[in-house]
Amino acid sequence: MPVQRSRPPRLAALSGLLTLGAMAALGVGAAGGSDMAAPAPSPALSATATLRDPAGQVLGTARFRPLGSGNGPVEVTVSVRGLAPGQHGMHVHEYGRCTPGVDPATNTVVPFGGAGGHFDPGMSRNHDDPQAANLYGHGGDLPMLTVGPDGTGQVTFQSSKIRLSGADGVLNRSIVIHARPDDYRSDPAGMSGARERCGVIVRDRFTARDYALPGVQTYPEGVAYDARKGLLYTGSAANGTIWAVNAATGAVSVFQEGGALGRQVALGLKVDAQGRLWVAGGAQGTVSVLSPDGVTLKVLETPPSPRPYINDLTPAPDGNVYVTDSSRPVIYRVTPDLTLDAWLDLAGTPLKYGPGVNLNGIAATPDGRYLLAIQLNTGELWRIDLRSRAVHRVMTGLVNGDGLLLDGRTLYVARNKDQVVSKVTLSADYASGQLVLNEPLTGLRFPATLTRIGNDLVVTQAQLDKLQGGTPETPFRLTRFPKF
Structure with a gap:
């Protein structure tokens, strides 16, 4: 079971702390009501991440599709091979880069460090379990992947923490699979160890x-x-x-x-x-x-x-x-x-x-x-x-x-x-x-x-x-x- 803990307090109201320029940057303001019907979702919105090891070898995929007809929760299917048997932490990371980069926790260059830290749209600055609202935990905190004795693993799950559109959108971010289980408690990454697989989440059938x-x-x-x-x-x-x-x-x-x-x-x-x-x-x-x-x-x-x-x-x-x-x-x-x-x-x-x-x-x-x-x-x-x-x-x-x-x-x-x-x-x-x-x-x-x-x-x-x-x-x- 995930470890339960008290929730951190919400940040102070931004509008009382920021200059107008800062409020412009953050879109701070009193939201008015809407008299409009909900807009249609983008047609055929889905995404795929090709999972690679640090040497660049393709060893799996992650597929993302919204549930229902709108920009709702996302169903994710992950298939991977070549990992050690057991449970592996899995997260969406901030940047769409599966390149080496500095791990802030160790100040050393690590594989896939270019993906940055966990995606945190709620600015919680807090690692938590996959059911925690984004106000309290990283939006990128996902369920774990279980790998069998043959080194392969597959999981399908639904997450209300991420979307393919909007403020919680994960397009052009990265999904990372780690070497060890996630304790869903320790900052910044649940003690899940090295980053072993990474893929950029790329929208399907769209050119820009x-x-x-x-x-x-x-x-x-x-x-x-x-x-x-x-x-x-x-x-x-x-x-x-x-x-x-x-x-x-x-x-x-x-x-x-x-x-x-x-x-x-x-x-x-x-x-x-x-x-x-x-x-x-x-x-x-x-x-x-x-x-x-x-x-x-x-x-x-x-x-x-x-x-x-x-x-x-x-x-x-x-x-x-x-x-x-x-x-x-x-x-x-x-x-x-x-x-x-x-x-x-x-x-x-x-x-x-x-x-x-x-x-x-x-x-x-x-x-x-x-x-x-x-x-x-x-x-x-x-x-x-x-x-x-x-x-x-x-x-x-x-x-x-x-x-x-x-x-x-x-x-x-x-x-x-x-x-x-x-x-x-x-x-x-x-x-x-x-x-x-x-x-x-x-x-x-x-x-x-x-x-x-x-x-x-x-x-x-x-x-x-x-x-x-x-x-x-x-x-x-x-x-x-x-x-x-």
Whole structure:
């Protein structure tokens, strides 16, 4: 029987401890209710891990499939050979790397150390038994595998601790089988010994392309595409550096160093019709405008305030650029002559600001009539009339909605903490919407914003949940995938 023990206390409420930037990273806010039906799951969502020994020899498989029609508990079937008879601890580990790496417990390089520690979506920092809720134990704590006298073992089990989509998603993580039994008690791994088999959990029948980014503190938040140059731009939420990525080859170069004219962060990015790059400056309360060759043309400052947070922006057909502030209930406007004003005071409108991160992603409709903006902490999508400035709630149910991409009547929403891209179908007047699909791709790590390249989309894997503490998975990357 697993050893029972008292549960550790829950961490203090984050919203009382973090800056707005940290809350933006973690998606902290008061979750609003939803009036939407549950979205359909991704079609044919399943995954497989090919299990190898430290020499690279294939010696087993692990297969993952969700139970039921939604993103529910997962059934896992593990088959392996070549292990010593007896029980073996088995866990899902944080990173999708079956490479040598440092074991923090011993500070030595061990086989499969690159997989990192146990997957811990509840931030429990506690090893426990496979029935413990993720609040109290690692999400990656799995049942043991029993190996027979012939060295083979097979087990099928169900786990409600892991999913193939969402915050508990295990796609592009690793499953590791250890040399010894798991005592389900001792941190960090139940005294289960050496890592003897490892496999990366790869989604079946889905193709995506990653663009690897340099650096260990990159945290790519914004992304934009310049079709004339064939370049993607992405900016760092940690230091403000902006990179240019060749969309065809993946080659990366620095477009502008962080710190340019005082810019310390780069959040939402957009390319306008003149090829200029617009940059939201977060807690600095600024909007920067860069020339097509990377020269700062102007830095626009919003009015002084104790808590500015310029998060995203969008060029509109009327020639203006509209800007969200996640802390102050104002939508700013930059006119064609690069003058900034407070265009819409949201006080007195149905859109109410609350604790945490409020308005975030913003998009303009192609007919030039409306803006669409997502409120991260409540999950509400809003329509704002550019003529009358009337504010209308389109729908709810998109909590942790970050960046938006509007493609005709389809809206794609990067939902950072939920680690999915949501597909929303909008009515002809953009007044209502229906959430139809939550797509985890091949495994997302805190997706923040989106852009489009032809019939493909590109999303940032920002990992902003690691920005205030924790070890991000490197290399940081952008992920390109077909529209769904």
